[in-house]
Amino acid sequence: MDIENISEGTGFPALARRLAMNPDYEGFIFRTFDRLSARNLLHLESKLAYLEWKLDQENRKDLVALRQPADKDMLSIFLQNHWMFGTTNLTSSTEHYKEIHVTWVATVISMLATAVLLLGAIVALRMIENRDSQLGLIGMFMALLAASVAVLTNARRAEVFAATAAYAAVLVVFVSSSPPFVVGRDCTYQNSPQA
Numbered sequence: 001m002d003i004e005n006i007s008e009g010t011g012f013p014a015l016a017r018r019l020a021m022n023p024d025y026e027g028f029i030f031r032t033f034d035r036l037s038a039r040n041l042l043h044l045e046s047k048l049a050y051l052e053w054k055l056d057q058e059n060r061k062d063l064v065a066l067r068q069p070a071d072k073d074m075l076s077i078f079l080q081n082h083w084m085f086g087t088t089n090l091t092s093s094t095e096h097y098k099e100i101h102v103t104w105v106a107t108v109i110s111m112l113a114t115a116v117l118l119l120g121a122i123v124a125l126r127m128i129e130n131r132d133s134q135l136g137l138i139g140m141f142m143a144l145l146a147a148s149v150a151v152l153t154n155a156r157r158a159e160v161f162a163a164t165a166a167y168a169a170v171l172v173v174f175v176s177s178s179p180p181f182v183v184g185r186d187c188t189y190q191n192s193p194q195a
Contacts, residue, residue, distance in 0.1 A: 073154040076106045110152045117145050117167075125175055138171045 019027040079102045088096045121141040128134050146164045149155050155163070 073106070074151045075109060076102060079105055106152070113148045113152060117141060117148065121171055122174065125171065131175075134175050138168060138175065141171065142168050 021027070080099075083097050083102055085097075085101065090096050121137070124137050124141075125134055128137060142164055145167045146160055149160045149163050
């Protein structure tokens with residue numbers, strides 16, 4: 001039976017009106033439900049004790065970052081874990097550093113690796129006359145590029161494969177379209193006609 005829906009003269013509405021009539025609230029007498037409150041508090045205390053025990057079992061696994069670092073590539077992670085410049089010790093086991101410094105160092109290293117892989121391949125392929133040696137160099141530079149893309153970026157395997165294939169295509173076209181430049185000769189090409 002729904003006590004609230006009985007007429008205004010009976011049930012909870014009438015009792016609430018009678019309790020509220022006294023301006024000193026002397027009629028506001030309610031049960032404290034001590035046994036139920038104690039049981040509820042014991043249950044919550046048990047849950048908190050279990051959570052505390054579980055956190056104690058995990059050492060550092062209970063930490064979470066609200067803002068993840070922007071770069072997740074292996075080089076950035078390595079630099080973040082081993083950064084030693086301009087750190088501030090917050091506690092005995094926690095240090096703070098400016099993330100922008102790590103980002104700049106990772107960017108400079110990536111740019112240098114890119115320049116070495118592109119210019120180094122061009123110079124090396126121009127210096128070698130033997131086609132078999134050129135193919136070996138192309139294979140070596142392809143392996144270096146694939147490794148650097150995997151380490152210096154957060155590219156997926158398909159993206160590493162695509163970048164390596166494009167790089168190999170550029171090198172093969174470069175080798176097939178330009179004759180090798182041999183040091184020690186006065187800028188003559190190997191396949192130029194003899195005078």
